[in-house]
Amino acid sequence: MSRPNASELLSAIRIAPSILSADFARLGAQVSEVIAAGARVIHVDVMDGHFVPPITMGPIVVSALADEVHAAGALLDVHLMIERPERQVAEFAKAGADSITVHAEATPHLNYALGAIKEAGANAAAAVNPGTPASVLGEVGDLLDMALCMSVNPGWGGQPFLSSSLDKLARLRALLPASAAIEVDGGVDVRTAGACARHGANVLVAGSAIFGQADPAAAYAAIAQAAGAV
Numbered sequence: 001m002s003r004p005n006a007s008e009l010l011s012a013i014r015i016a017p018s019i020l021s022a023d024f025a026r027l028g029a030q031v032s033e034v035i036a037a038g039a040r041v042i043h044v045d046v047m048d049g050h051f052v053p054p055i056t057m058g059p060i061v062v063s064a065l066a067d068e069v070h071a072a073g074a075l076l077d078v079h080l081m082i083e084r085p086e087r088q089v090a091e092f093a094k095a096g097a098d099s100i101t102v103h104a105e106a107t108p109h110l111n112y113a114l115g116a117i118k119e120a121g122a123n124a125a126a127a128v129n130p131g132t133p134a135s136v137l138g139e140v141g142d143l144l145d146m147a148l149c150m151s152v153n154p155g156w157g158g159q160p161f162l163s164s165s166l167d168k169l170a171r172l173r174a175l176l177p178a179s180a181a182i183e184v185d186g187g188v189d190v191r192t193a194g195a196c197a198r199h200g201a202n203v204l205v206a207g208s209a210i211f212g213q214a215d216p217a218a219a220y221a222a223i224a225q226a227a228g229a230v
């Protein structure tokens with residue numbers, strides 16, 4: 001099956017529903033609901049029990065969703081909250097990941113890890129935790145298709161948005177080439193989405209604010225409108 005053009009999809013304002021908060025007993029149906037509502041970026045949170053305490057999912061879940069997501073012209077945005085991610089990126093790309101994010105804090109070899117993602121055929125992204133300066137990503141700016149600003153401490157959905165993230169988004173936007181997308185992840189909802197977009201984010205991850213709601217499609221549409229994505 002042909003892959004969507006990830007660079008093109010990530011160049012507009014996008015709301016990326018995070019399946020971390022989805023009902024896993026009906027994961028395919030939940031993803032279909034948000035795609036029908038207009039979502040073109042599906043965010044997959046991979047946690048290893050080391051970089052962050054919880055353990056979530058691996059390439060097998062990416063592979064299970066890939067055909068449905070790609071057939072809709074949407075992409076799988078895989079957020080690796082794992083130690084030494086460079087050892088795993090090829091496996092996730094093979095499973096169907098279109099963009100892969102590694103944490104700057106998770107490897108001493110960030111430049112190498114980003115190169116490994118590109119070599120595996122995916123878009124390369126790097127994330128910084130709330131306590132890590134944005135400037136770290138300036139060192140690898142030429143390799144970044146996307147930078148991810150964590151607006152909560154990673155590991156759990158449903159946490160409140162850290163307002164200090166707004167200035168950090170603006171610093172990342174000023175620091176990185178215009179071709180790099182800026183993603184924000186954690187505590188994004190109808191109240192925080194507009195400010196994130198105004199401060200330079202164009203890919204807004206939302207988990208509990210979409211899949212934690214009774215009507216995920218309506219919740220998606222409300223956040224998209226708040227961010228100016230529609």
Ligand SMILES: O=C(CO)[C@H](O)[C@H](O)COP(=O)(O)O
Nearest residue numbers: 154155157158186187207208
């Ligand atoms: O990476 C993450 C957690 O580490 C999730 O993507 C993020 O927290 C989404 O959840 P919510 O929108 O509920 O904050």
Ligand SMILES: [Co+2]
Nearest residue numbers: 045079185205
């Ligand atoms: Co995430």
